[in-house]
Amino acid sequence: MTESILTPLRVRQARPRVGHISYLNCAPLLWGLARTGKLIDIDLVKGTPDVLGKEILEGRLDIGPVSLADFLQHQELLVPLSEIAIGSDGPVMSCVIVSQVPLEELGGARVALGSESRTSIRLAQLVLGEMVGVHAEYFSCKPDLESMLDAASAAVLIGDAALRVATLGSTRSSLTVHDLGQMWREWTGHPFVFAVIAARREFAARAPELVSEVHAALVEARDLALTEIDEVSQRIARWEDFDAELLRRYYTHALNYDLGDRQYAGIAEFARRAGLPRTLDARVPRDLSWSI
Amino acid sequence: MTESILTPLRVRQARPRVGHISYLNCAPLLWGLARTGKLIDIDLVKGTPDVLGKEILEGRLDIGPVSLADFLQHQELLVPLSEIAIGSDGPVMSCVIVSQVPLEELGGARVALGSESRTSIRLAQLVLGEMVGVHAEYFSCKPDLESMLDAASAAVLIGDAALRVATLGSTRSSLTVHDLGQMWREWTGHPFVFAVIAARREFAARAPELVSEVHAALVEARDLALTEIDEVSQRIARWEDFDAELLRRYYTHALNYDLGDRQYAGIAEFARRAGLPRTLDARVPRDLSWSI
Secondary structure, eight states: OOOOOOOOOOOOOOOOEEEEEOSGGGHHHHHHHHHTSGGGGSEEEEEOHHHHHHHHHTTSOSEEEEEHHHHHHTTTTEEEEEEEEEEESSOOSSEEEEESSOGGGOTTOEEEEOOOOHHHHHHHHHIIIIIIOOOOEEEEOOSOHHHHHHHOSEEEEEHHHHHHHHHTOOSOSSOEEEEHHHHHHHHHSSOEEEEEEEEEHHHHHHOHHHHHHHHHHHHHHHHHHHHTHHHHHHHHHTTSSSOHHHHHHIIIIIEEEEESHHHHHHHHHHHHHHTOOOOOOOOBOSSSOOOO | OOOOOOOOOOOOOOOOEEEEEOSGGGHHHHHHHHHTSGGGGSEEEEEOHHHHHHHHHTTSOSEEEEEHHHHHHTTTTEEEEEEEEEEESSOOSSEEEEESSOGGGOTTOEEEEOOOOHHHHHHHHHIIIIIIOOOOEEEEOOSOHHHHHHHOSEEEEEHHHHHHHHHTOOSOSSOEEEEHHHHHHHHHSSOEEEEEEEEEHHHHHHOHHHHHHHHHHHHHHHHHHHHTHHHHHHHHHTTSSSOHHHHHHIIIIIEEEEESHHHHHHHHHHHHHHTOOOOOOOOBOSSSOOOO
């Protein structure tokens, strides 16, 4: 077999590198990306919020979820996508303070922070410091409730660990679970946004059509997953500590995946109270009618 | 908000950890796993064949593709799934010898091996040594055709690099490309199996229903992708150096994803000629009617 092998190479565009949080809160997005087939057009990188945040800030991801506090401090590098985010508009179930005493008695007490997420740490500190009005002594530790409560009067937990504690339990009695999404909502009247979906500014300038395409794929994935949420919840429940009904409630009543004017007002309110940059960039619409 | 948090934990089964080769030859399987939604029930780990082979042998994957030579030497750890594999029944396009001289003149010449795959290395050595009848001097190097041909008379390439060379070219003229799948077929009359899909024996004993389920999901994924191969090829071509028509031909005429009696005879023939263990375990059928 002999053949000419001198054909020139075509110019090739690499798949966009997109972050995916490997927590339950983002599982519906993976379902939607899979079922629509859009997954084949994405180089999906799974990880925790902390790791993914570092990846996008350091340029190893093009698009992905970014914790709100990180986003607010890095708007020179990142632009937020419109319509979609990870937040709540009331009790969120997966961001909680677990306390052995009434919250009003936490003044001067030790509070364990079982999260590296600056957003949830700041949220907990704001709610305790300004809404409840107590000044506690905070320290970081692993998100293991028992050891946290051995060393502290209260513990802040997020993600699947929080959901587990909030819904399934501890070996201790006389604990109260306080939902930080709910407290924020009661205190400020605003929804809370835990993470936005952002694109790197230089990637958006270089490949705006890919940003639009991934943006549309994520919105479509969310919408399809919410349409099929009973099946999604049942499928996921098989592998988790939670039953399908709890997951369905988590996805449809606790989490809120919208990003609109109300969410943006909540972001601005958090930025103001947390002393973070308050000038917010326009959200990137889901079409090509924008430029960086 | 106060609630009891003393509910006991449910016992939970972790998702099966399944390897996925991040080469073009396995892209249709990813499409199928996504579109059927089965991806949500799998902890999919992407990687090269070498890395995935090490992962399953060392117990960090439960099920995944295993290079034929590795599988033959580790049947004490692994059982092969029936019906599905990665092979060819004629020209495979992605496992080639590129030579600057007729193959018959390679006796005593240097041949560069641009692959860590023991299967393709053994295949190339068998074909050259026993079919062509030349004894060359082999050495390993990076799969860069130009530097390989600076240092050797011929080069062995696999995967996307081989496909690129076989179809797209080099800056050199007077090269010939020899397809190892085609040469094996002409020499022995058998199909060639480059990799089987295997489960760890201890995992299959512990969770036979999960092996059956992943097995069925992979067969279903392959069948769906082949049914939709025009769309799959078009979607993938956008991100690759190859056009949709070439990919369609690669998936439907070069690669063969079957594992039946003919393929098993090819495996036995390779084992015999390569001096590898020839006693083959029964293939695991796609239902629960088997035990380890």
